[in-house]
Amino acid sequence: MNAFQEIGKYSTLLYQALRSSTEIKTYRKSFFQEMVKIGYDSVPIIMLTGFFTGSVMTIQSSYQLDSAFIPLSTIGAIVSESILIELAAVISSLVLAGKVGARIATELGTMRVTEQVDALESMGFNSVSFLVVPRVLAGILMFPILYIVASVFGVGGGLLAGIFTGTVPVADFLMGARMYFTPWTLIFGFVKMFVFGFIITSISSYKGYFATGGAEGVGTSTTEATVLSCMIVLLADFILAALLL
Amino acid sequence: MIEIKNLTKSFGDLLVWEDVSLTIEDGETLAIIGRSGCGKSVLIKHINALLYPDEGSVLIDGDNIFEQDYVSQRILRQKFGILFQGSALFDSINTFENIAFPLRYFTSMSEPEIRDTVMNALEQVNLENVHDKETSELSGGMRKRVGLARAIILEPEYIMYDEPTSGLDPQTSDEINKLIVNMADSLGITSIVVTHDMHSVLDVADKVAFLDEQKLSWHGTVEDMRVVDHQALHTFVKASEYQI
Numbered sequence: 246m247n248a249f250q251e252i253g254k255y256s257t258l259l260y261q262a263l264r265s266s267t268e269i270k271t272y273r274k275s276f277f278q279e280m281v282k283i284g285y286d287s288v289p290i291i292m293l294t295g296f297f298t299g300s301v302m303t304i305q306s307s308y309q310l311d312s313a314f315i316p317l318s319t320i321g322a323i324v325s326e327s328i329l330i331e332l333a334a335v336i337s338s339l340v341l342a343g344k345v346g347a348r349i350a351t352e353l354g355t356m357r358v359t360e361q362v363d364a365l366e367s368m369g370f371n372s373v374s375f376l377v378v379p380r381v382l383a384g385i386l387m388f389p390i391l392y393i394v395a396s397v398f399g400v401g402g403g404l405l406a407g408i409f410t411g412t413v414p415v416a417d418f419l420m421g422a423r424m425y426f427t428p429w430t431l432i433f434g435f436v437k438m439f440v441f442g443f444i445i446t447s448i449s450s451y452k453g454y455f456a457t458g459g460a461e462g463v464g465t466s467t468t469e470a471t472v473l474s475c476m477i478v479l480l481a482d483f484i485l486a487a488l489l490l
Numbered sequence: 491m492i493e494i495k496n497l498t499k500s501f502g503d504l505l506v507w508e509d510v511s512l513t514i515e516d517g518e519t520l521a522i523i524g525r526s527g528c529g530k531s532v533l534i535k536h537i538n539a540l541l542y543p544d545e546g547s548v549l550i551d552g553d554n555i556f557e558q559d560y561v562s563q564r565i566l567r568q569k570f571g572i573l574f575q576g577s578a579l580f581d582s583i584n585t586f587e588n589i590a591f592p593l594r595y596f597t598s599m600s601e602p603e604i605r606d607t608v609m610n611a612l613e614q615v616n617l618e619n620v621h622d623k624e625t626s627e628l629s630g631g632m633r634k635r636v637g638l639a640r641a642i643i644l645e646p647e648y649i650m651y652d653e654p655t656s657g658l659d660p661q662t663s664d665e666i667n668k669l670i671v672n673m674a675d676s677l678g679i680t681s682i683v684v685t686h687d688m689h690s691v692l693d694v695a696d697k698v699a700f701l702d703e704q705k706l707s708w709h710g711t712v713e714d715m716r717v718v719d720h721q722a723l724h725t726f727v728k729a730s731e732y733q734i
Binding site for chain 1: 535538540560564565567568570572574575576578579580581591592595596644
């Protein structure tokens with residue numbers, strides 16, 4: 246299948262999902278289950294990702310900006326702005342493409358190759374409404390919340406790294422963090438995570454839903470879902486930065 | 491009544507079969523037989539529009555299932571129960587929930603009513619004390635029975651069995667065959683059984699459809715099959731080592 250056929254098939258699936266999103270009774274229960282799996286279950290890894298990203302940024306920034314002419318508050322400004330505007334969203338999304346995207350593609354792929362999707366359809370269910378809609382909706386809702394977690398732990402990690410390594414005092418770090426902060430930074434982060442949540446869950450659902458073959462086919466779909474999600478997230482990040490900044 | 495008219499199906503350049511026409515009367519049990527890969531499972535997936543043909547139509551009680559909008563098609567599909575080859579049980583929920591699944595979405599039954607209906611269905615397929623088991627804990631024969639219990643839970647008019655005895659020992663196969671006959675007799679369900687197990691065919695079927703060389707090669711009653719002069723059919727039957 247060439248790229249145009251793939252895009253056509255993906256668009257058709259999205260159209261079907263949009264059209265069947267009114268069948269709330271079908272997906273209500275699995276929507277809440279997916280919110281837990283995508284959101285709550287991802288909190289630990291997002292906390293760790295954010296914390297270490299912020300910590301490393303502080304240490305590297307203080308190493309690179311080690312000069313009497315550069316105030317220490319600059320490190321706080323760089324770390325917090327970088328976390329809020331870029332890293333909390335992008336690094337978290339790349340991690341979530343592996344955790345959430347791979348799970349969705351594997352689940353749906355296994356259901357497809359073991360005829361569970363056919364079983365749903367044969368009972369009279371709309372399988373897209375039952376399987377794809379709750380995952381995509383939960384993704385676009387929970388990713389922005391995970392962005393808050395990643396941002397808090399990212400900035401917190403940067404602050405703590407400054408304290409424990411003795412490179413940036415708390416007051417300087419916070420002063421720098423406040424210096425360049427604008428609410429637009431946060432809005433931009435939320436918009437990005439909303440888009441990334443949609444990209445990762447929809448691509449993974451698509452790859453899983455149309456998986457073919459046996460275990461090998463599911464493995465291929467999962468790999469493709471993860472790789473493609475990461476690539477499209479990076480492309481979307483570039484487009485959003487060019488459009489909104 | 492199910493009428494299959496001039497059905498042709500290809501996957502890319504690979505022709506599965508062409509110009510297949512077949513009528514399945516209410517209450518009868520039809521066995522679709524043929525060699526592995528001849529398109530038996532593909533054929534039954536056309537009957538409830540899980541697959542679409544290149545040409546032809548399938549009429550369910552007079553309605554062409556391929557010409558229905560999606561909502562009407564789903565209503566037509568609810569006339570069918572299917573026992574899939576691998577049972578297709580949902581592995582994220584336990585046995586009870588698998589069988590209760592259609593009831594929760596398509597009926598307004600209360601929880602006690604759902605429980606009674608599920609337990610009754612399990613009893614019909616001769617399974618007891620498995621309702622709280624995970625599907626991964628079930629044996630192959632048990633999975634088939636649970637799949638069958640789920641397939642009949644909404645009291646379908648038609649039931650399709652895709653290789654119901656494959657991978658099972660002879661004794662369990664025999665029990666599944668008896669269940670198929672029992673379902674047809676007690677519930678009056680029209681049954682379509684895809685199999686290459688001639689023992690199963692002789693046990694359960696009223697009529698037989700033989701797919702061979704990319705077409706419906708022969709169609710008739712089991713009695714006719716015993717006497718018909720059809721080389722390919724006899725070769726297939728003899729290969730099964732059953733004396734008819």
